[in-house]
Amino acid sequence: MKLLKALINSFRFPQFFFFLSVLTMGFFSVKNGPSYLSISKLILCAVSIFFLWWGNSLINDFYDLQIDKITNRLRPLVRGLANPEDFKKYGFLFLFVSLIPTFFVGLHIFLISVFCVILSILYSPLKWGKSPFASLFIALGSSLVFIQGSLIFGVTKKSLIFSLFLFLSLSLVVTSKDLKDYEAEKGKVLNVFTFFGREKGKVVNFFFNFFGSLIWALLVKELFWILLFVSLSISLFFFITEKLKIIMFLYLAEISFIFYFYFFL
Known part of the structure; x- marks a missing residue:
């Protein structure tokens, strides 16, 4: 017990809720x-x-x-x-x-699961999660989960494009997760914060969060000014509070809105 x-x-x-939400988006991306x-x-x-x-x-x-x-x-x-x-x-x-x-x-959905398991093994046991490219693993996993959801019906071009933007965006935004481990990882692991130092790393990460959120404007140009405000708000919020879970929730709300606009409006 x-x-x-x-x-x-x-x-x-x-984190599970985030991935479950992405899976559900993939499911509803095919009409x-x-x-x-x-x-x-x-x-x-x-x-x-x-x-x-x-x-x-x-x-x-x-x-x-x-x-x-x-x-x-x-x-x-x-x-x-x-x-x-x-x-x-x-x-x-x-x-x-x-x-x-x-x-x-189904075979394709099963193969994506196999690949996600491989990513998990690479991330922790093989220590690739402690490399400068750790955020790429999480971003790729999220994109694959989105595709997995869409494959229940059959993936479309729009679904693939959205998953690509999800990968690009998360690759930048997820670097925020390394801040909480700064004290334990400095001198041992290479990431934005250990390379630039805590305070300068926060500045670099601010721009990562900003452009990671704003990159969606290339997909939905009509929302540029809204996304500019949202991206700036998310970036400033993490810069000031350092609360990762809250900004990931805000980021999920942002991509949920973009998802609805892109697929249904």
Whole structure:
């Protein structure tokens, strides 16, 4: 029971909600009327993402234990509530389990799940998540999840274009996540903040957030002035507060609005 509680407490619900939202956007990006079959496939994909993200969280906690002792002291492994090897074991088990639901959905969707599992393994166990290109992994994973949702009906050109912009945008915005680990990673990991220093890195990251949010204006030119205001607001908010979860929620709200405008108006 103690282990189960630790496993549950390690689940990152805000991040899962983000990926679930992207999957749902992909599903509705193809204008076919939902049916019992398509809804069932969507649920199976959601279950797959649930276990994929849970497994990824556990594996990340295992490999980042020393960093978390400095920056995430409330996490179960840091508090000694579970054996690190159990987290590693269940993490890889959940990654495997995540492949089962999409196996029954379709070949292409299953292959995307396989690729997402590979990305998860590259990100934590192989330490690519500690490279200067770590944000590309999260951005690529998000784009693939969007495509996975659209493939339930059949991917369209508009869906592919939107997924490309999602990748480009997130590649810049997600660099914000490295700020909270600055103290633990400086001198060990290369990213915007460790390279430029904390304060100069925040300035560089401000422009990353700004252009990462504003890049959508190339897709929906009619919203340029609205997106300019939103992009500036999101960038300033993180620069001042350093609250990553809130700006990711604001960013999700932004792309949800863009999604509705691009596909339905």
